[in-house]
Each structure stands twice: as structure tokens, then as C-alpha cells.
Amino acid sequence: MKDRTLRIALDGMGSDNYPFPELHGAIDAASEFGYEILITGDEALLEPALQKIDKTSNSQISIIHAPEKIASDESPAFSSRAKTQNSIAAGMRLLKNGQADAFVSAGNTGAILANGLITLRRIPHTRRPAIAVLIPVPDGYFILLDVGANSDCKADFLHQFAIMGNLYANKVLGISQPKVGLLSNGEEENKGNTLTKEAHALIKHDRNINFIGNVEGKEMFAGQADVVITDGFTGNISLKITESVAKMVTMLVKDAIKSNIISTLGGILVRKSIQNTARTLDPNEHGGAPLLGLNGIVVVGHGRSNSRAIRSAIKVAGKAVQHELLSELESALEEQTKSYS
Amino acid sequence: MKDRTLRIALDGMGSDNYPFPELHGAIDAASEFGYEILITGDEALLEPALQKIDKTSNSQISIIHAPEKIASDESPAFSSRAKTQNSIAAGMRLLKNGQADAFVSAGNTGAILANGLITLRRIPHTRRPAIAVLIPVPDGYFILLDVGANSDCKADFLHQFAIMGNLYANKVLGISQPKVGLLSNGEEENKGNTLTKEAHALIKHDRNINFIGNVEGKEMFAGQADVVITDGFTGNISLKITESVAKMVTMLVKDAIKSNIISTLGGILVRKSIQNTARTLDPNEHGGAPLLGLNGIVVVGHGRSNSRAIRSAIKVAGKAVQHELLSELESALEEQTKSYS
Numbered sequence: 068m069k070d071r072t073l074r075i076a077l078d079g080m081g082s083d084n085y086p087f088p089e090l091h092g093a094i095d096a097a098s099e100f101g102y103e104i105l106i107t108g109d110e111a112l113l114e115p116a117l118q119k120i121d122k123t124s125n126s127q128i129s130i131i132h133a134p135e136k137i138a139s140d141e142s143p144a145f146s147s148r149a150k151t152q153n154s155i156a157a158g159m160r161l162l163k164n165g166q167a168d169a170f171v172s173a174g175n176t177g178a179i180l181a182n183g184l185i186t187l188r189r190i191p192h193t194r195r196p197a198i199a200v201l202i203p204v205p206d207g208y209f210i211l212l213d214v215g216a217n218s219d220c221k222a223d224f225l226h227q228f229a230i231m232g233n234l235y236a237n238k239v240l241g242i243s244q245p246k247v248g249l250l251s252n253g254e255e256e257n258k259g260n261t262l263t264k265e266a267h268a269l270i271k272h273d274r275n276i277n278f279i280g281n282v283e284g285k286e287m288f289a290g291q292a293d294v295v296i297t298d299g300f301t302g303n304i305s306l307k308i309t310e311s312v313a314k315m316v317t318m319l320v321k322d323a324i325k326s327n328i329i330s331t332l333g334g335i336l337v338r339k340s341i342q343n344t345a346r347t348l349d350p351n352e353h354g355g356a357p358l359l360g361l362n363g364i365v366v367v368g369h370g371r372s373n374s375r376a377i378r379s380a381i382k383v384a385g386k387a388v389q390h391e392l393l394s395e396l397e398s399a400l401e402e403q404t405k406s407y408s
Numbered sequence: 409m410k411d412r413t414l415r416i417a418l419d420g421m422g423s424d425n426y427p428f429p430e431l432h433g434a435i436d437a438a439s440e441f442g443y444e445i446l447i448t449g450d451e452a453l454l455e456p457a458l459q460k461i462d463k464t465s466n467s468q469i470s471i472i473h474a475p476e477k478i479a480s481d482e483s484p485a486f487s488s489r490a491k492t493q494n495s496i497a498a499g500m501r502l503l504k505n506g507q508a509d510a511f512v513s514a515g516n517t518g519a520i521l522a523n524g525l526i527t528l529r530r531i532p533h534t535r536r537p538a539i540a541v542l543i544p545v546p547d548g549y550f551i552l553l554d555v556g557a558n559s560d561c562k563a564d565f566l567h568q569f570a571i572m573g574n575l576y577a578n579k580v581l582g583i584s585q586p587k588v589g590l591l592s593n594g595e596e597e598n599k600g601n602t603l604t605k606e607a608h609a610l611i612k613h614d615r616n617i618n619f620i621g622n623v624e625g626k627e628m629f630a631g632q633a634d635v636v637i638t639d640g641f642t643g644n645i646s647l648k649i650t651e652s653v654a655k656m657v658t659m660l661v662k663d664a665i666k667s668n669i670i671s672t673l674g675g676i677l678v679r680k681s682i683q684n685t686a687r688t689l690d691p692n693e694h695g696g697a698p699l700l701g702l703n704g705i706v707v708v709g710h711g712r713s714n715s716r717a718i719r720s721a722i723k724v725a726g727k728a729v730q731h732e733l734l735s736e737l738e739s740a741l742e743e744q745t746k747s748y749s
Contacts, residue, residue, distance in 0.1 A: 205660060215593060218601040252556060252644035260559040260641040283645070284652030300601040301642055303593035304625070308646055311625035312653040319546060319688065320661050323681035333677025340664035340671040347660065 072103050073385050076158040078172030079108030080136045082372045086116050088173070092377025094120070097127040099378070100385055105167055107133045107157035133157030136174075139370055143177030147185060155179055159186035162363040169384035171355060173368030173377065180216055180358060187363040190397050192404040195220070196360030197228045197299070198367060199235060202309060203348050204290040210236055211250075212359065213299040214306045220298035222265035223407070225249070229270045229278070230399050231359040232294040238390040239357075239383070248282035248292035250301060256280060262298060270296070273406075275399070313348050317341075355380025357387060359396065364388055413444050414726050417499040419513030420449030421477045423713045427457050429514070433718025435461070438468040440719070441726055446508055448474045448498035474498030477515075480711055484518030488526060496520055500527035503704040510725035512696060514709030514718065521557055521699060528704040531734070533741040536561070537701030538569045538640070539708065540576060543650060544689050545631040551577055552591075552628075553700065554640040555647045561639035563606035564748070566590070570611045570619070571740050572700040573635040579731040580698075580724065589623030589633035591642060597621060603639060611637070614747075616740070654689050658682075696721025698728060700737065705729055 075096070082088045086108065093104040106113060110132040117130065135150040137143070147156065155174055159182050161167035172179050176198065189196060197213035212232050217224060229247050236245035249267055251259040256267060258281055270278050282292050297305065320341070324334035354376070355366035364387045368380040387393075416437070423429045427449065434445040447454060451473040458471065476491040478484070488497065496515055500523050502508035513520050517539065530537060538554035553573050558565060570588050577586035590608055592600040597608060599622055611619050623633050638646065661682070665675035695717070696707035705728045709721040728734075 205656065205663075218593060218599075218604075250645060252559060252641050252648075258559075260639075263559075263641070284648035284650075287649075288652040288656045298601075300593050300604070301645060304591060304642060305645060305649055307593075307625035308628075308649050309625075309653050311629040312650050313657050315546065315629045316654050316657040316685075316689070317661075319685045320658075320682055322546075323685040324678045326681050326684075330678040330681040333674040333679075336674025337665045337671040337678055338674075340667050341661055343667075344657075344660045344664040348657070 072101060073169075073388055074103040074105060074167045075381050075384055076105045076107060076131070076161040076167035076170040077377070077381065078154045078158050078170070078174050079106040079113045079130070080154045081172040081174030082368065082377070083139070083370045086113055087120070088372050088374045088377050090117055090120055091374030092381065093128055094125060095374060095378045096381040097125060100382060102127070102381065102385055104128050104381070105131050105161055107131045107161070108154040109134045109136070131157055131161065137178040139175050141175060141178065143175060143181040147178050147181035153178070153182070155182045156186065159183055159363070162365070163187055168388040169364035169366065171366045171368065171377070171380045171384050173370060173372040173380070176215060176367055179365065179367055183358060183361040183363070183365050187361050187365070189360055190362050190393070190400060192400040193360040194227055195224045196358055197231060198356050199232055199359055200306060200356040201354065202306070204288050205347070206290050209287060209290065209292050210294045211302055211306060212294070212296065213302050214356070215299045215303035216358070217299040219300070220262060222262060222269055225262070225266035225296055225298065226269040226273065227360070227400065227403065229273070229276055229294070229296045230403055231396055232296060233276050234395050234399055235357060235359060235392065236293050238392055238395050239387050242293050244277045245293035246279045246291065247276050247294045247296065248279050248286065250287075250295050250297035250305065251281035251283065254281050254283060254286070266296070273403070317345055354383040357383065362393070364393060413442060414729055415444040415446060415508045416722050416725055417446045417448060417472070417502040417508035417511040418718070418722065419495045419499050419511070419515050420447040420454045420471070421495045422513040422515030423709065423718070424480070424711045427454055428461070429713050429715045429718050431458055431461055432715030433722065434469055435466060436715060436719045437722040438466060441723060443468070443722065443726055445469050445722070446472050446502055448472045448502070449477070449495040450475045472498055472502065478519040480516050482516060482519065484516060484522040488519050488522035494519070494523070496523045497527065500524055500704070503706070504528055509729040510705035510707065512707045512709065512718070512721045512725050514711060514713040514721070517556060517708055520706065520708055524699060524702040524704070524706050528702050528706070530701055531703050531738050531741060533745040534701040535568055536565045537699055538572060539697050540573055540700055541647060541697040542695065543647070545629050546688075547631050550628060550631065550633050551635045552643055552647060553635070553637065554643050555697070556640045556644035557699070558640040560641070561603060563603060563610055566603070566607035566637055566639065567610040567614065568701070568741060568744065570614065570617055570635070570637045571744055572737055573637060574617050575736050575740055576698060576700060576733065577634050579733055579736050580727050583634050585618045586634035587620045587632065588617050588635045588637065589620050589627065591628070591636050591638035591646065592622035592624065595622050595624060595627070607637070614744070658686055695724040698724065703734070705734060
């Protein structure tokens, strides 16, 4: 745990509604956690916007000029190399040069990954970085990874995702002996595609992991696993289906309530309770998604992040730094590499 | 379209609560659609149960003795070969011998597939059979396949799933020019794992398919595709997550409503509307899942099927026979094979 003030770099042009979610989130995080926040992006945009909402000229917040923005629909690989002055690259450089302890962005996830790989590279012995998200369930959440960094995976990538997800859950989220499950099409050990069966065998023999075996939707949404491992293709589809179905059912219930006058009256009485439920399922409440395996602490926020989500992502980044996640990951991945050879 | 009375074989020991869902479903289907129903299973169990509920000795319903049952947790491959007198095998034999036009079972899906492959084999030129389910969305449903017959797929399997799903949607469900999508982790053509990208290229060039490209959760649950193609691993996980999230959200809403006295009062007024919504999402309302690619019409019901679901599955099977789905599939798959060579 570092004694000095933590410095968090923040992409000022990441979210769909930038820069105000970022600026408000930064101000809140600075005052609440005492962090210094370095906001990357176009000075001409960020300076006046910041002055408008923060008339005290908060000394904990500074702007680092980076005039280019990578849009959410731009090709990550191409734009990351073409726009060297983009706000994500600027954040990665602050991290690389030791001017920041962590970097937070609610921008194009592919571009964050690409810039991270270019500037920070991977932690030694890391096969692939993975994106880990928290998915809310009735009594908490579970961590799902990878949700999109790697469309094609090998079994040893999945084993490393298990190691990284396990350490993140334990060190940063404070879960003791996290229960780690492998997403598959059946609970039995012999269920799965070739990739899953091979990964099952590797993770099962890792004595540092509290492996609970294969899990399906039923177990995941009953909160039976703290960490769920999958390849980035299946994970991304799973995450998006989860969001879409939750949204569809909530909408259907709202529509149903408005469908006749009696239930509309009832709807007025149940509105607050249903809003609380919707909040439980809101990703904004659960902070950012760490990009595990990069040689630096990088946390990705949802494109739709509001200031509360930005503040949460900064909090997650700060906790990862304080609990020295990076050196924990490095040791664990080194140990695993030795055990393979 | 056949002129004579259709004969549908029905597994009498398939569903979790057999035999009453099957018997009631058979009686309803016989009287409603005029089909003859041949119920396979243990005579000693089925005869007295049938007499108990159908005192008129309905001549459209007969019992075909098959004393063995494959339980839902038994190994499909092993039990299908060990228990040659199981109620699924008996149904497949009726189909194979021309004594039935279609077979319906709410039993162990793996065992239905295994028995189907042993007895019926595949339609000529079919690489792999696929299980197709209807997933309800606000204004209807979409067909998802494969949801579990094949954990490891190749691109040409997925192309055939597209051909089969397209024909099923068109001929049996009556959708003209069904919109066919490919489940992927991004809408853009270059998104996906290697399998999906290869399948995309094959399906795109099939001029018999109205291909709308890659789809994600958002498009699927907005009802933008009529048929969604994926491998059996991803499809099975997607189906189970869909069911689990829908169940979780409905439960959270119910709990939220009961959380305080005001909203409990409101809950009484909205109850009926919410029940209607739950019914929209109930798989029992949407009939069975065809096992496409087997050389015979086989429809699988959910293990939790009630009599209404069995009746729906029989209806689906009857429609597939009437619209000559099997010969349609055979011609289409033959044509596709020629186009490859």
C-alpha cells in the first residue's frame, strides 16, 4: 500500500456524454478518496468545462492535453496507431512513465486494449489480457471474464483468466477464497466444447484456485460463483444477452403495469420498489471493468457511464493500486508458468 | 400435405412429471387436431393412468409398450445403447418403420438425439443435426439454433443450421423470407471468433437465405431476426442465461413489490398484468424444439412441460409433417452440397 497521494489518469473524452460525467466523477473521487486526477483530452474543451462546474480551481485535478479522440465505432487497431495524440494513449503514457498509478477510461474498449498493449505491454508471462466485469445478482455480483478482449482462446489463456480473476476478487474485492467456475453447457466435468474441457483440466489442478467446476446460467444468477471464466467470444455474448434480457423484462413489466387502469393505479404504489430493483441491476452502481494482464492498472467504464459510474471506476482503480494487484498478478503468473514447464 | 390422419408418436415417460402432462396433452391434441397419438412407455403405468383420465377409451390414442426409461441425468450415449426398450427408442422405431409420421418427447435431449441418430440417422448430406428453440420476445419470438446438439462446430455446420432454420421458419412457422442472423460479439462483419467469421462468409453467399449479418443480444431481443444461428455450446449457454435472467428479474420485481406495505397493496392491483407478462415469456406457450437434420420429424419438449406444452409440441410436429419439412430439408441440403463441390 502506497503512502503518498494516488494519481489516477482519467480519459476526459471516453463516455458517450463526455466530458461532464468524467469531470463530475473526477471531482467527486478527488474529494471523496483524496486522489489526484489527471484528465486527458482536448484542453480547449476540458478547461472551460471544468471551470464551469468547479469554480474553486481544485488543485487535485489537472488537464493533460491530448487533442484526438477515438470514437466508439472506430477500428481500435488502426485508430490507436494513427492517432498518437488520442486521449487514451495519453493516459497510457502517464501510466507507463510513472506519472499516474492507474488509468480509467469509458471509451472504446478495443482502443483501450490496443493502446494498452502498444504502450504498457503485458505483464511478463501473460498470454492474453482479459476484460473482467461485475454482473449484479440478487445478493451481490459475480465477476465474468473474458468479456471481449479475445475472441479465440486456448485452454491456457482460460487458466490464466482464472488466476487473474481469482486474485482480483480476493485482493481488490476482498472475497476470501473466491469460488471460481467455468462457464459451460452443462455442470458435469465432461460437458463443454474442446476448449472448455481442456481448460477444466488445467484449472482443476491449480491448487491456488477454489475451483467449483462448470457453471451454467442457473448457478451464475443464483450467485454460486464469485468468478466465472470463459473465452471473450462467449463472455461478450453472455454479457450482452444478460443486459438485453434484464432490460426487456423490466420494460415488459412496466408496459404490463400501464396496460390497464387498475394496474396503472397499482403501478404508482409499486414504482419506488421497482426502481430500487432496477438500480440493483444497474452496471453504473458496480464500477469499472479492469483490463487484467496489462502491465499497468487500467479500468474500463461503460460507454453510458454517468458521473457515479466514473467515480466508481476511479475507486476500483485506486483499490487495485492500494492492494498492489499488479505485483500480485506478476508473481502468480510467474509461478504458473514455472508449474507448466 | 398428407390427406390421411396424421399419426404422432409421443414419449409417455419424458417430462419431469410424466405421465399426466403427456396423457392430457395427447388427449387434447387428438381431439383438437384429429391426430392419432401412439404413446410409448411402460404399459403397466400408462394404461391405468390413461383409463383414469379418459373414461371414453379414446380410439385415437394407443399405448406402445416400452418398459425402460432414460432418466434426465443418465449418459445419453451409454443409456441409449444399453436400454434398447426405452420409450424414446420405441418412438424412433415407429417413425423409422412408417408407423408414425413424427415423434415428440419431453425427455433427456441428449438421449433423444442419440436414439435419433442410431435409429433414424441423418438426412443425406447433413453434417450435424441441430436443436432449434423458439425464444419469446415482446412482439413474438425468434428461433435459436443450435442450442446444444453440437458443442464443437465447423463453419459448414453453421451454414447448414442457417439453411435448416430458414426452412423451418418459412415452411412450418409461416414466416416469409425469414431474417437470418449470426450470433456474434459485434455487429460488424469482421467481428467474431474464427468459426463465426468463416460461417459469416458462407451464409452471406447463400442466395436462398435472407442474411442480415451478425446479431448481438440487443438485436435478438428487439426481435430483429427471425432465426439466429450459433454453435451448440454458445447457443446452449445463451438459452440458459436468457431463462435465468428472465427468472431472476421477475423474481426481483416480485420481491421488490412485497418489500413494503404500500407497494404490496399496489402489487395486488398489478398482479394480473405481471402474470400476463410472465406468460409471454413462458416456454410452455411456444411448443417444442425440432431436432433438425435427423431423417424424421422429431420435436423435443422442455422437461418441465405441462399438458399445454405437450399439446403445442404435438401441434408443431403435425405442422412439420403437413408442410413436408423433411423433403424440403433434403432438397435444400442436397442443393447446398452441390454448390460446395
